[in-house]
Amino acid sequence: MSVIYEKHYPHPTFEEEMKELAEYQKEMESDPDYKPEPEMTFDEFYKKMMSDRTLILLPERMQGSEAFIKLAIEASELYELDTRITRKDDSIEVTYSFDCGGDMAFLIPVFRMADSISFFTGIYGFEITISLDYYTHAVYLREKLIHPQDFSESI
CATH class of the missing domain: 3.30.70 (Alpha-Beta Plaits)
Known part of the structure; x- marks a missing residue:
């Protein structure tokens, strides 16, 4: 057997992805123009998703x-x-x-x-x-x- 092609890509762990998400959230919130969107119920979220579909x-x-x-x-x-x-x-x-x-x-x-x-x-x-x-x-x-x-x- 001989390998014809092999390549490995970096895969972040769940913890690394959550840390990156938290850093992104912090960066976004530090922007003076940042206005958080009010939390939506599932029905509101679903309606919004379907409105452009x-x-x-x-x-x-x-x-x-x-x-x-x-x-x-x-x-x-x-x-x-x-x-x-x-x-x-x-x-x-x-x-x-x-x-x-x-x-x-x-x-x-x-x-x-x-x-x-x-x-x-x-x-x-x-x-x-x-x-x-x-x-x-x-x-x-x-x-x-x-x-x-x-x-x-x-x-």
């Missing part, structure tokens, strides 16, 4: 979501992965949870259909949780397209 139905993606769901269920049943499939206001989310796995190539077809993939550890009582999103709506935030992104030309 626009959803546009993508009919072809809505139809394609059925194939995504079917493929996700097939992988779940064939390999007995704990699975949750959820319809959100803008997407279909498939969450697979499992304890370590070797060759997970059987998930590649589902990955290819997904618009975003997130990995988590230590939730739902499993070592690994993978969340896959398939967007049925275009999501704009302040008139900028957020999802789905087209990475076909950049990869």
